[in-house]
Amino acid sequence: MTSASDIPALPEHLYVHVPLCRTKCAYCDFFSVAEADLPLCVDALTGALVGQTLAWAQRGLALRPLQTLYIGGGTPTMLGPALAGLVDALATHIGVATGAEVTVEAKPDSLDDALVALLAEAGVTRVSLGVQSFHDDVLRTLGRAHDATRAIAAARSVRKWNLDLSIDLMCGIPGQSMGSWLASVEHAIATGAGHVSVYPLSLESGTPLAAEVLLGRFAEPDPDIAADMMIAAGEILAAAGFERYEVANYAKPGAQSRHNTAYWTGKEYLGAGPGAHGMLSATTARASGFVVPESAARVRYAIACELERGLQSVPRVEVETLTAEEAAREDVMLGLRLTRGVDVVLVEGARVGGVLEHFVGTGLVERADDRWRLTERGWLLGNEVFGDVWAGE
Ligand code: SF4
Incomplete structure (x- = not known):
């Protein structure tokens, strides 16, 4: 006979992917669809995300409150007030532990004071703001939908409502000088953010920016310059009291991302929404209905991005299994x-x-x-x- 304690429990970490952006940035090869190409009803999208998450969570797993919830994208803040409803519905149906970290990714062009207030009320504790640069010329090269003024205003709103703030910045961008980069790092520190992520631009083939480089309109990003920029940013952040805790991530004491740390330390996490990934132990995966070979110790899955089939359709899931030795190497x-x-x-x-x-x-x-x-x-x-x-x- 199976007792409740024999049933594998829901992972304590949940990632929900919102595959929607205002427009596509020039360098982006993440899975997201521009608003104009996907005229979705926001309620239908949030309803489908909640439904899909619950379906995953309830496939034979014992429910337990989440320690971290991360709503990423895409641009989750494109959902507007419905994003607060999504957080609320997940907290109600799955449960969020006391003191849990609840992060939403935000873009400055879709985050204002009123939305931050709603998110705070729904239980969001942390906003990860995709700024990339505080310089309008660099933002134009990247094809971002915001300018520096909007980025500063969005950061202020997050701090005004006392939420933890993380800022993403990008270096090695064609036309970006060292001075402009370092000024962006200083701006990020000045917002009061407790967490800053710095990444070099990765030029992905097939993106508009890669085409511009091929056509000679922009110089090819130089990895040595990007490396110098990463080092210089680290020095400024360290002097401001940030500690590097991961290749690209710096935090004030106690402000590390608990959700991302779960990824880097081999914790199970559930992923829901088109384009999301999840990682389960083989035992948890079997309990939730995956057919897993005996040799498997770990299962990674990706939810295929077939939005054209409709969000309500049963998602196609791509599965990769790892042996115990492969999981240890990972x-x-x-x-x-x-x-x-x-x-x-x-x-x-x-x-x-x-x-x-x-x-x-x-x-x-x-x-x-x-x-x-x-x-x-x-x-x-x-x-x-x-x-x-x-x-x-
Ligand atoms: S906001 Fe992010 S996900 Fe959306 S297009 Fe830009 S880089 Fe891609």
């Missing part, structure tokens, strides 16, 4: 993104000690006491290390 790879690195026991279990020793020789990895971590140079060339760890010995 944990090492993700854990190395963190400044605290990974424990030697995990590295031994994943059988990648030899791979890391090799990178000690090239100066990208170091071992201190019982932990392996990336060096300063390793931060810049992390993908080289991650790729070899994933490949194994």
Whole structure:
């Protein structure tokens, strides 16, 4: 006989994807659809997201309150007041633990004082604001739908309602000078944000910006310049009391993203909405109806983005299974993104000690006491290390 305690519980971390943006940015290859191309009724979209999340959550798993909820996109704030309704419905039907971190991603062009007030009332604790730059010329190159004035106003609203604020910034953009970049970092600090993410532009083929570069209208991004910009940003953020805790993420004490840290430390999470990803242990996955081979220890899934089939249709799910050794290698790879690195026991279990020793020789990895971590140079060339760890010995 099966008792309630034998039933695997719902992951404590939930990601919900809102695949809608005002317009597509020039560099974007994330899954999102411009508003004009998808004239969806907001209520139908939020209803479908709640329905899909509940369907996932209730597929044989015991409900338990969420420790983190992250509504990302796309541009969740495009939902307007319905976004507060979405948070409220998820909290009511699934449950959110006391003290949980509830984040929504926001773009400055769709966030104002009234919406922040509604979000705060619905239980949102944190806003991740996609600013990218506080300079209008750089924002125009990126094809962003906001300007610097709007970004500053949106950040002020978040702080006014006492929500935690994270700001995303991007460097290595064609035409962006070091001075403009560093001024953007200073602006981000001045908003009172407790968390800042800094990323180099990644030029993805097929995007309008990549086409502009091919046509010679913009210079190709230079990775060395982007690396210098990342280093200079780190120095300014450190001087302002931010601590780097992940390759691209800096936080004041206590302001690290708990949701993203769950990703980097191998915690199970549920993903819902077109384009979302989730990660479950094989046991949890079996309990929720996945057919999983005996050899599997971990299941990663992606919800296919077939919006044209209608949000109410049963989503197509792409599944990848990992053996215990592959899951351990993945944990090492993700854990190395963190400044605290990974424990030697995990590295031994994943059988990648030899791979890391090799990178000690090239100066990208170091071992201190019982932990392996990336060096300063390793931060810049992390993908080289991650790729070899994933490949194994
Ligand atoms: S706001 Fe984000 S998801 Fe939307 S188009 Fe721009 S980069 Fe892509």
